[in-house]
Every structure is written in C-alpha cells, then in structure tokens.
Amino acid sequence: MKKIKTGDGSYTFVDDKYGEVLHSITGAEEEAIKKYAEPTNIAELAMKGEINILDVCFGVGYNSAAAIDAALKANSKCKINILGLEVNDKLLGLVDELTPKFKSYGFIREIKNNSYKDNNITIQLIFGDARKTIKKVKGEFDVCFLDPFSPKTQPEMWTEEFFKDIAAKLKTGAVLATYSCATPVRINLVRAGFDVKDGPSIGRRAPSTIATKVL
Numbered sequence: 001m002k003k004i005k006t007g008d009g010s011y012t013f014v015d016d017k018y019g020e021v022l023h024s025i026t027g028a029e030e031e032a033i034k035k036y037a038e039p040t041n042i043a044e045l046a047m048k049g050e051i052n053i054l055d056v057c058f059g060v061g062y063n064s065a066a067a068i069d070a071a072l073k074a075n076s077k078c079k080i081n082i083l084g085l086e087v088n089d090k091l092l093g094l095v096d097e098l099t100p101k102f103k104s105y106g107f108i109r110e111i112k113n114n115s116y117k118d119n120n121i122t123i124q125l126i127f128g129d130a131r132k133t134i135k136k137v138k139g140e141f142d143v144c145f146l147d148p149f150s151p152k153t154q155p156e157m158w159t160e161e162f163f164k165d166i167a168a169k170l171k172t173g174a175v176l177a178t179y180s181c182a183t184p185v186r187i188n189l190v191r192a193g194f195d196v197k198d199g200p201s202i203g204r205r206a207p208s209t210i211a212t213k214v215l
Contacts, residue, residue, distance in 0.1 A: 004025070006026065007025060007203065010029040011028065011100075012028040012062075022062075022091075023059075024179070027202070029062065029101060032066035033066045035177060035179055035199060036147075037070045040175045041143075042071050043073065049075070050079040050080075051078060052081045053143045054141040054144045055085070056145060057085065057157070058084030058086040059091055060092075064082050065102035065107070072104065077120070079122075081122045083125075084124070084125045085125075085137075089127040092125075104121075107123060130157065134169065135165060139169070140169065140174075144174065144177070145176075146176055159188060160192055163191075167192050167213055171213070173212065173214075176189070177199060178211075181206050186209060186211075193213060193214060
C-alpha cells in the first residue's frame with residue numbers, strides 16, 4: 001500500500017485493491033475526530049462509565065483511537081469496549097508506519113493476536129467479510145462507526161440488508177456515523193430502522209451522515 005500525507009499533516013494509505021484512500025485526503029485525523037468521535041457523543045457516553053463501540057471497517061484504527069481519546073478525556077475511569085470488523089488482515093502490520101497525534105494510538109499498536117486488553121480498554125478484531133462476521137457478533141453497542149470504501153466502489157457494504165444486520169447489534173438510541181450522504185445510503189439506513197440527519201461537513205461541501213437507531 002502507498003502511504004500518503006493528508007491535508008492536516010497526518011498520513012493514511014491508498015488501498016491496492018480498491019484504489020481509494022482509507023481516510024479523507026483533506027485530513028485523516030480530522031475526519032476521525034469530527035465525523036466519528038464527536039458526533040456520536042463519545043464524551044457524553046463516557047460519563048456513564050462504560051461504552052461499547054462497533055467499528056465496521058476498522059482499518060488502521062484511527063476512528064477507534066479518536067474515540068478512546070475522547071472517552072478518556074471525559075472520564076479517565078471509563079471502560080471502553082471496541083469490536084472492530086475488518087476484511088484486510090494486513091492493515092495491522094502498517095500501524096507502526098503511522099504517527100498520528102492520537103494519545104491512544106499506542107493501544108492500536110499493542111494489538112496482538114487480534115486483541116488488546118487492560119483495566120479500562122478492550123479491543124477485539126474480527127477479520128473477514130463484515131457482512132458475514134456481523135452475524136456472529138454478540139452483545140449490544142452504543143455506537144457504530146461505518147467506514148467502508150465508497151458506495152460506488154464497495155456497494156455491497158451499503159445495502160439495506162447489511163444495515164439491518166448492524167442495527168440488530170445496536171441498542172435502541174444508538175448512533176451510527178458514516179462519511180457518506182448518498183441518497184441510496186440514507187434510504188437504506190431508514191429502511192433498516194434508523195432516523196437519519198446531516199452530520200458535519202468536514203473537508204467537503206456535502207455533509208456526513210448521523211443515523212440513530214429507532215426500531
């Protein structure tokens with residue numbers, strides 16, 4: 001994979017198979033914070049003492065690291081449980097090439113045998129096609145990060161069926177965040193039981209999407 005510098009000075013990679021970048025070229029770190037950690041109310045949830053995050057298309061862990069930073073800043077004693085779904089098992093081998101400003105990125109680097117655990121933080125990764133692995137996931141989650149490649153490039157990850165499988169793993173009132181605002185994506189989210197609204201517009205004119213599970 002080719003490493004590239006994004007607009008905020010942080011680095012990401014261009015995927016060999018899909019030809020798309022793993023994060024926004026306007027700012028990889030900024031996207032993780034502004035489109036995922038902040039609009040899903042991570043800090044507010046952390047004040048309750050425990051938060052469960054489903055990170056679909058975990059990548060190199062930027063979204064999860066941003067969430068851990070936000071949660072621990074709000075409540076240093078918060079328990080943070082992250083389950084990441086990822087198809088590319090080679091990405092973890094690239095994290096040592098990255099030096100993002102996330103204070104919590106060290107936890108991502110310390111993932112061994114697909115997991116990391118300490119007193120506060122548990123990270124578990126499941127590799128494989130997320131459309132299949134999601135069916136094996138147990139538990140209910142407060143937040144979902146949905147970060148596949150674009151609907152044009154990876155349409156199978158934006159279907160009503162997949163969204164319903166995700167919704168089945170979320171608590172009522174849980175929030176899903178994704179960068180896409182494509183009309184078919186939003187229609188499929190609504191059909192899957194989500195209430196949809198505009199998320200932050202970061203690095204482009206179009207907004208991202210924030211979806212709350214209502215059914």
